[in-house]
Amino acid sequence: MRFPIKQIAAATLLSLAAAAQAQALKAEVIHWWTSGGESAAMHEFANAFKAAGGTWVDNAVAGAEPARAAAVNRIVGGNPSTAAQFNISKQFHDLIAEGLLNDMDAVAQKEGWDQLFPAPIINSVKVKGHYYAVPVNIHMPGWFWYSKSAFDKAGIKSEPKTVDELFAALDKLKAAGLVPLALGGQPWQEKITFDTLLANVGGKDLFMKVYRDADPKAINSAEFKRVLATFKRLRDYVDAGSAGRNWNDATSMVIAGKAGIQIMGDWAKGEFSAANQTAGKEFGCFPGLGSNSPYIISGDVFVFPKTSDAGAIKAQRTLASLMTSPATQVAFNNKKGSIPIRTDVDASKMDVCAQTGIRIMKDPSRHLPNAEMLVTPDVNGALQDVITKFWNNNQSVDDVVKAFASAAKG
CATH class of the missing domain: 3.40.190.10 (Periplasmic binding protein-like II)
Structure with a gap:
């Protein structure tokens, strides 16, 4: 049986394109979650990314300050990771001011983050009208x-x-x-x-x-x-x-x-x-x-260092979407000990401490x-x-x- 050359060529191109796309969906993530519970929680993000066809490169650095320093040094040195962990704070605002982060506005607009996230969180991660960090949980430190x-x-x-x-x-x-x-x-x-x-x-x-x-x-x-x-x-x-x-x-x-x-x-x-x-x-x-x-x-966010590489940007947006999706939010926060960042998840299977936190978060006065x-x-x-x-x-x-x-x- 003979196949038309055009069909063979088209099939080859599609195959190469698919391979290139799969190769492009790769994410190196710098974070400081190294304890048993933290590591188990981080695996939920990794598993979600892998299920979406991506390759997860885990870069765990012991200690929050060393991890942030490593991320910043990589950014300034021109060899940034795909994503890096920070806290819900002003820790990453200097990076925004220097134009060193990609915004996630496309994901935020598509998924309605303005309506999903609590106001104090939005005030921290949305700067001058743009989402420069993706919140993944709500922690209460006290x-x-x-x-x-x-x-x-x-x-x-x-x-x-x-x-x-x-x-x-x-x-x-x-x-x-x-x-x-x-x-x-x-x-x-x-x-x-x-x-x-x-x-x-x-x-x-x-x-x-x-x-x-x-x-x-x-x-x-x-x-x-x-x-x-x-x-x-x-x-x-x-x-x-x-x-x-x-x-x-x-x-x-x-x-x-x-x-x-x-x-x-x-x-x-x-x-x-x-x-x-x-x-x-x-x-x-x-x-x-x-x-x-x-x-x-309180809580944690991931920021996405500036890049013009299409594959890296796709990986960043995929991470942003997966990290905030309802199923991943519940799975991650169940293991992390925190409560979901969004208000529309099914929290019925979360423990009594989390249920207490979720109930309190419904009262803005607190x-x-x-x-x-x-x-x-x-x-x-x-x-x-x-x-x-x-x-x-x-x-x-x-x-x-x-x-x-x-x-x-x-």
Whole structure:
């Protein structure tokens, strides 16, 4: 049987075009998700991309700051990755200002991101009318995680609802021979602990005046000084091995029942899941002190470095679409410990902690932007230095107030 030369040529061209297209759909992704729960979550993105016919090149860098530095160095050096992880913050805004990122407006418009995402998130990732980052989750950094067995051993009958009840619970845990507060003594973890107390003890209004406005009156107020004193009081409830401990190692202490409480973002839930523990059974969670506590909004985004390569742009847009699709959102966030970025997903199979977060997110009055959404990275770093110095040294509250006010000015 003979085939017409034109048909053979056409078939060959189509085959070559298909091969070129498949080869073009390749994505190198820089991120810092290296713990067990984080890695399992990241695989959901990788699997979705592979299912779409793409080749996923995983570039995991231990530590958020080293990962961001690696991504920026690659961008500036002219050899960018396809995508890179940042937090929902102002961390990537300098890259936008320098024209070093591709926008995802085509995907955003097609899929209606303006209607899907919460306003505080849009305000962070949509700059001058353009979507320069793709949000993939909503984390709340101020969750309280506790061991059910530790609470039982200490005779704690209910979750603390006030700061006084929190310290009463910590005292009972200490008396029972347990580590009351599992804390990784690293600056960013100490800052999360402080911000959680600022939101819960100081309140939403004080939080915004301190961070967004750098209001000297608020920083010098009796309320802010009370927050600082309360924060330092927690120092008496951590163990001697706290200094330098990784966050997931602190979570492991709660998982093992050696420690009672950890104040940490809901990414910690991924570690409980990886240890085959179930929310409400082996461990408990509460998103703050009291039924109307502020819900601090944080999370992760991926940015897409500037490129004119058609294959790379297609891979970037494919990633943006897949990462925010309903099915991938549920699968990813179930393993990450966070809640979906979009409001139209079926969350019926998510755990009780996630259900609580989703319910709270329906009440905008409880939304509170995290500090990194309100200040520049330089100011945030300076404030973090003030807080970690206070935690680890013998300083008066008045001296810390002066240092904080100076750092907040930028």
